[in-house]
Amino acid sequence: MSLYDDEAEQIDNFCEHLHMTKTQMKTDIQNRADHLCSVIQMRKQTLLDELENVCSANVQYYEKTRQRAKKQHKIIGDSLDFAKRATTCDFGGAGDVQLLDIYSEMTARLLHLIHQAESDLHAVEMFNIRLDVPEKRKEESHLEKLFGSLVQGNISCADVERVASFNIDLTWPVSLTITKSQDFVVVGKMGAFEASGRIMFYSHHGRLLHCHELESNRLPYDVVCLHDGSILMSDNWGQLSTYAADGSVVCTWQDMFKGIGRLAVTNKNEILVTSSEQHSVLKYTNEGDLLASLPDNTSSGDNILQEPHYVATNDNDDVIVSDFKQNCIFIFDSAGTLLLRYGQDNAIQSQLKCLFALCCDPFNNMLVADFPNDQIYLVSPSGQFLGCLLTKKNGISCPNFVTLDHAGRLFVGQYGGEILVFRYLSCLKHA
Structure with missing residues (x-):
């Protein structure tokens, strides 16, 4: 039934x-x-x-x-x-x-x-x-x-195949990024109520290379790989820390955002970080200089973003933001102009219970993790719901993050420390 x-x-x-x-x-x-x-x-x-x-x-x-x-x-x-x-x-x-x-x-x-x-x-x-x-x-x-002409056919959500899974020593992994050498870095904490976090470096086979425990009460929010291969991590102290491939700290920038700060990197190697208390996404150079605050709320006099959660970017350098409070996805161009608001007043509204992590595939489709519903959704660049990419049948349980690498592998982190790896191919099939 x-x-x-x-x-x-x-x-x-x-x-x-x-x-x-x-x-x-x-x-x-x-x-x-x-x-x-x-x-x-x-x-x-x-x-x-x-x-x-x-x-x-x-x-x-x-x-x-x-x-x-x-x-x-x-x-x-x-x-x-x-x-x-x-x-x-x-x-x-x-x-x-x-x-x-x-x-x-x-x-x-x-x-x-x-x-x-x-x-x-x-x-x-x-x-x-x-x-x-x-x-x-x-x-x-x-x-x-x-x-033009009408192109008829069936939309195939995507082609996914589970190829690997492994457990890490973090019960609550919050983010994963792929390095230049196809290794990966995971940040998180030992439990949901743990007081300190860790940043852990793994080989592409899943073997632990380096593990660094952060100071007490310092918890990581997100981690990304910059174009030069260095690793950037955000934490609950409002800091952005850069790590080398061997796990050593290169530099730390303080007071970069307020509240929860998730990360993304544009095609120009610019750093995007959400600032939940400032209701915005801050854009920095890779040297830590502030470029802009998106969107520009001074003209409207109102906060378009109420509680920005995760941020991603696509091939057009559009900025995609999930808003935890409004349960919506906002898409802005690189200048901060609103292009699309997705998640309300449409058929999928009843299904999106809790928007968690998101990322974009090579076709600019959005992959959205729904934590309480144990699902990964696929949404087109124009905001059309393409279907449930992954569900419980695929082993999805409380997904914390979704990350794609350049080889077409989809990494899904889950509560409990399990990392699932899928072969992913997004396509539109026409009759």
């Missing part, structure tokens, strides 16, 4: 997703059609203006050529008429001699005019203009490229 209830609930979610997709796509198709119509109208006016300009320019050219030919024609005609009249005049007894001189001079002048006119004459070419349009049989393909 429980399985059938789950199936019925999943079908309801799929139907709701289909309805939302239909509504969104109707809007997209209408907007696309309106856009293409406006482009066509603009193209029509551009062609008409271009036709008018080209034709006007060529008409002016022909008219100038006509006027020049007409002028030369008149000059030669006037000269010829003058010559005819002059040769008919009576010059008296010496007329033959005078007429011969006049005739020779006029003939020379006329020949000069004729030669000059011939040198100015040139063949007038006929100007042609036409409309270059696609072949009739290819118009549909051109339109399809411009408008």
